[in-house]
Amino acid sequence: MGLITGLLTLPLAPVRGTVWLAQIIQAEAESYEQLDEASILATLEQLETARQTGDFSEEEIEQAEDELVEQLMALRRVGGEETDGRFG
Amino acid sequence: MTQPPHAVYVYGVIAATAAEIPPVDGVDAAPVRALTHSGLAALVSPVSKTELRAKDVRAHWRVLEHAFEHATVLPVRFGTLMESDDEVRARLLEPNEERISELLQAMSGLIQLNVKGRYAETSLLRGILREHPTLARLRERAERSGTMADQIALGQHVEREIERRRARDTEVVLLALDGVAVSMREEQVRHPDAFNVAFLVARDRMDDVGERVGTVRAQLEDSIEISYVGPVPPFSFAEAELAAGERAWA
Amino acid sequence: MAVASRTGGYIERPKPSGLADVLEILLDKGLVIDLYLRVSLVGIELLTVDARIVVASVDTYLRFAEAVGRLNIEETGDAEGLPQLMQDMTSGGAKSKTQGALEGVKEKLFGGDDDDDDSSSGQRGRSSSSGSRSRAARSSSGSGSGSSSGSGSGSRSRSRSRSSSS
Numbered sequence: 252m253g254l255i256t257g258l259l260t261l262p263l264a265p266v267r268g269t270v271w272l273a274q275i276i277q278a279e280a281e282s283y284e285q286l287d288e289a290s291i292l293a294t295l296e297q298l299e300t301a302r303q304t305g306d307f308s309e310e311e312i313e314q315a316e317d318e319l320v321e322q323l324m325a326l327r328r329v330g331g332e333e334t335d336g337r338f339g
Numbered sequence: 340m341t342q343p344p345h346a347v348y349v350y351g352v353i354a355a356t357a358a359e360i361p362p363v364d365g366v367d368a369a370p371v372r373a374l375t376h377s378g379l380a381a382l383v384s385p386v387s388k389t390e391l392r393a394k395d396v397r398a399h400w401r402v403l404e405h406a407f408e409h410a411t412v413l414p415v416r417f418g419t420l421m422e423s424d425d426e427v428r429a430r431l432l433e434p435n436e437e438r439i440s441e442l443l444q445a446m447s448g449l450i451q452l453n454v455k456g457r458y459a460e461t462s463l464l465r466g467i468l469r470e471h472p473t474l475a476r477l478r479e480r481a482e483r484s485g486t487m488a489d490q491i492a493l494g495q496h497v498e499r500e501i502e503r504r505r506a507r508d509t510e511v512v513l514l515a516l517d518g519v520a521v522s523m524r525e526e527q528v529r530h531p532d533a534f535n536v537a538f539l540v541a542r543d544r545m546d547d548v549g550e551r552v553g554t555v556r557a558q559l560e561d562s563i564e565i566s567y568v569g570p571v572p573p574f575s576f577a578e579a580e581l582a583a584g585e586r587a588w589a
Numbered sequence: 590m591a592v593a594s595r596t597g598g599y600i601e602r603p604k605p606s607g608l609a610d611v612l613e614i615l616l617d618k619g620l621v622i623d624l625y626l627r628v629s630l631v632g633i634e635l636l637t638v639d640a641r642i643v644v645a646s647v648d649t650y651l652r653f654a655e656a657v658g659r660l661n662i663e664e665t666g667d668a669e670g671l672p673q674l675m676q677d678m679t680s681g682g683a684k685s686k687t688q689g690a691l692e693g694v695k696e697k698l699f700g701g702d703d704d705d706d707d708s709s710s711g712q713r714g715r716s717s718s719s720g721s722r723s724r725a726a727r728s729s730s731g732s733g734s735g736s737s738s739g740s741g742s743g744s745r746s747r748s749r750s751r752s753s754s755s
Contacts, residue, residue: 289529292609299607316608320393323612349622400611414619421622431622452603453610464657478657487651494650497657549600553591556601568610569603574618 291323346420347374347427350382350402351572354443357410366391366398374424376432379439382406383427391418407572411447413439414572442577449521450542451576452569454512454552456533462562463531467500474500501530509534511558515551519544524575533563537575545570 295316302312348366355375365371365384373380382402399417406412421427432439468474477496481489505528513523516538526535540548549567556565591599606614 292612295609295612296607299609317393320396320608320612323616324391324393327616352620396611396615397608400606400615416617416619416621417615419622460656461660464653464660468657468660474657478654481654482658490654491647491650493657494652494654497653498650501653545603546600549591549602552601552603553599567601567603568606571606571614572619574614577620578618 288323288326291319291326295319345385345387346422347383347424348386348399349415349419349421349427349431350384350399351406351415352413352432352439352443353380353382353406353410354378354440355380360406360409363402363405364398365402366395368398371402374427374432376428377436379432379436379443381427381432382412383424386420403572407450407570411443411449412572413442413446413577414574446573446577448541448543449539449573449576450545450570451573452538452540452545452548452567453526453535453571454516454538454555455535455566455568456508456512456559456563457566458531458533458563460531463501463504464497466562467497467504471496471500505533508559508563509536512536512555515555516548519547519551522576526575539573539576542570 298312298315298319301307302309348369350365350371353360353373355373355378357380360373360382363371366386367388369384369386371382371384374383384402396417403412403414421431468478474493474496477489477493481493509525512534513525513536516523516536520538520540522539524537524539526537528535538548552565552567556567559565591601593599
């Protein structure tokens with residue numbers, strides 16, 4: 252499990268940075284029935300805004316973004332089997 | 340033990356005669372090369388892994404943006420690997436030379452810009468309700484009866500009006516850019532997005548586009564959050580499915 | 590961001606693509622090179638047809654019906670609906686919910702006016718009003734997929750000035 256999803260189980264604490272980012276992601280996820288592509292992209296947009304406000308370090312934002320991109324790719328991933336025929 | 344596969348990551352294709360592109364690093368910080376064949380050059384770099392990650396998306400994008408500053412680029416979709424340089428030449432560039440050259444020619448001097456819009460749902464629904472008395476009546480009926488059938492009927496009508504509204508608002512964007520854009524393409528959007536229109540324009544007409552986007556924003560900003568993004572390589576317009584050629588013998 | 594044009598209008602400058610924009614483009618658009626190799630090495634579904642693309646369903650209709658039904662309550666000035674009303678009055682409706690969502694989360698973590706972190710009083714003022722904005726947003730379950738986020742430097746600067754004026 253990634254850093255962000257691990258933090259989602261922590262109790263709330265007045266610590267800036269990754270905990271807050273985790274809450275953003277959780278809040279966004281909760282507003283959708285499941286974490287689907289639309290919610291991932293929406294959360295990424297929110298992170299872009301967070302980047303502009305300067306409340307977080309570039310590293311923190313990038314880390315959160317990376318987690319989300321991984322989830323997006325996981326959603327789209329086919330079974331990793333070798334295929335010999337044409338795809339799609 | 341199996342060796343990690345060696346493969347060639349493909350970013351895009353440029354003309355072999357294109358201006359020299361300054362060095363840039365791609366996936367896993369490997370330097371990007373221009374692999375030439377006939378009049379074409381594929382932008383590639385070596386990779387030796389099977390799983391692509393977020394930073395590879397960033398790397399791919401960085402390479403394309405960089406190349407795009409210096410040459411016409413036909414961007415390739417993320418995650419495209421081929422076995423070797425020879426394979427790139429023999430199976431990508433050679434069998435598709437004509438088609439790729441056509442596309443490069445067509446895209447010369449052109450950039451893509453996107454105008455995106457998103458509704459604030461509450462004001463959208465309010466506006467629709469104001470415009471359509473039938474909806475207000477349907478709403479009252481659903482309120483009184485509380486039946487699912489009436490709720491669904493109300494929802495269906497609302498959904499239809501949203502679609503109509505979306506078409507109308509998109510038309511504003513299309514009309515505004517008509518005459519400046521070489522080509523326009525409506526991308527698929529999902530509620531609460533209003534539209535995502537890609538425009539293909541000449542680089543030197545960007546200011547004209549910018550002025551028209553300003554008028555669109557003035558017209559629509561009460562109900563739509565407008566986003567104007569770019570310039571990017573012509574992803575939405577240089578679409579082609581290129582078949583890999585047959586493997587060469589030996 | 591906009592600059593004045595010769596004719597007196599404003600020329601907007603486009604903003605660079607954020608990661609969400611990049612993903613939409615890079616994963617779904619561009620040349621497709623149809624190779625079995627791509628699948629076996631990468632294992633990523635690239636020729637994706639998003640199954641979740643809106644094909645209007647009963648769920649969607651019910652959600653719209655609920656959202657429209659709620660409008661009625663707010664217009665009669667119900668206390669719970671007041672923040673929503675205020676938001677519409679000040680911003681004309683189209684604003685960045687990102688600001689609200691972020692501030693709402695901040696409020697949840699740090700408390701509202703009592704927090705003694707380094708936010709300015711102006712910011713604190715904004716946070717409390719957007720806090721109630723996001724509270725209203727959260728209490729309305731139907732507006733889940735309606736959350737919008739700030740995008741575009743042009744629109745972002747506009748929406749930020751709107752939300753701070755509320």
